[in-house]
Amino acid sequence: GIQVEQSPPDLILQEGANSTLRCNFSDSVNNLQWFHQNPWGQLINLFYIPSGTKQNGRLSATTVATERYSLLYISSSQTTDSGVYFCAVVQDNAGKSTFGDGTTLTVKP
Amino acid sequence: NAGVTQTPKFRILKIGQSMTLQCTQDMNHNYMYWYRQDPGMGLKLIYYSVGAGITDKGEVPNGYNVSRSTTEDFPLRLELAAPSQTSVYFCASRRQGLNTEAFFGQGTRLTVV
Numbered sequence: 345g346i347q348v349e350q351s352p353p354d355l356i357l358q359e360g361a362n363s364t365l366r367c368n369f370s371d372s373v374n375n376l377q378w379f380h381q382n383p384w385g386q387l388i389n390l391f392y393i394p395s396g397t398k399q400n401g402r403l404s405a406t407t408v409a410t411e412r413y414s415l416l417y418i419s420s421s422q423t424t425d426s427g428v429y430f431c432a433v434v435q436d437n438a439g440k441s442t443f444g445d446g447t448t449l450t451v452k453p
Numbered sequence: 454n455a456g457v458t459q460t461p462k463f464r465i466l467k468i469g470q471s472m473t474l475q476c477t478q479d480m481n482h483n484y485m486y487w488y489r490q491d492p493g494m495g496l497k498l499i500y501y502s503v504g505a506g507i508t509d510k511g512e513v514p515n516g517y518n519v520s521r522s523t524t525e526d527f528p529l530r531l532e533l534a535a536p537s538q539t540s541v542y543f544c545a546s547r548r549q550g551l552n553t554e555a556f557f558g559q560g561t562r563l564t565v566v
Contacts, residue, residue: 345512348495374551385541385560392554430495432555438503439484439547440511441555443495 346371350431350444357421357451365416365447367431374434376407378416381428381446390416390429421451455479459544459558466534466565474529474561476544482556483549485527486511487519489540490560496543502527503549534565 347370357363367376375394379387391398391405393414398405402421407414418425428448432441460475478485483504488496488511498511502521516538518530527546531538544558 375553377555379557385562387543387557387560389554389556394552432496434551434555437551438501438509439549439551439553439555440486440498440501441488441496441545443488443497445493445495 346373346433346435346442348431348433348442348444350429350447352447353445354448355450357449359421359423359451359453361421361451362417362419363421363449365418365429365449367414367416367433367444369412369414369431369433371435372412373409374436376409376414376434377432377441378405378414379430379432380425381430383427387430418449421449423451423453425449426451457544457546457556457558459542459561461561462559463562464564466531466563468534468536468565470534471530471532472534472563474531474542474544474563476527476529476558477525478527478544478546478556479525480546480548480556481524482546483524484547484553485521486545486555487517487527487529488543488545489513490543491540499529499542531563536565539563539565
């Protein structure tokens with residue numbers, strides 16, 4: 345099956361810093377989503393981004409499907425950005441998602 | 454709009470007990486899924502359904518069963534609970550189609566002792 349690799353596995357930032365999280369996938373995909381799992385375990389939809397670039401406030405994402413990667417940018421990070429960021433891809437008609445193992449982000453005040 | 458609702462939020466089971474995790478969605482989505490998340494890992498697919506009356510196994514189906522009698526509901530049954538089933542369980546749904554967004558419930562944290 346498809347492999348989804350996220351990097352870095354862990355990231356520690358000072359409040360106000362910028363960061364880039366990467367998601368590589370081993371085969372072509374139909375769609376891709378980025379999620380934030382907050383410290384309470386909830387999965388929050390950040391972006392649905394099979395290709396192109398989207399922005400939502402301090403967050404933006406870019407997927408280059410032909411090169412099989414996606415990037416999540418966090419600017420001016422805040423302590424509330426802490427948590428685990430997951431990338432999930434879909435290949436088949438049944439819409440089954442394959443998740444990476446996530447990037448754990450810690451933002452220190 | 455409630456979205457995807459899971460119950461219960463937390464549960465402790467003894468080895469060998471059984472239980473049903475409930476999942477319901479009010480978005481009229483055809484596709485529904487059950488995932489489990491072990492500590493420090495991403496989510497893995499247990500079972501999925503592309504419509505009422507249709508279910509199929511995912512990556513880690515052993516020890517679980519599902520049914521889909523209505524579009525709204527997709528319960529997950531654990532028979533003979535084992536410590537290896539200690540995990541957080543997520544239900545998700547999406548509209549039918551290649552390019553659709555998945556929506557997740559808040560999760561059920563299950564501990565088997």
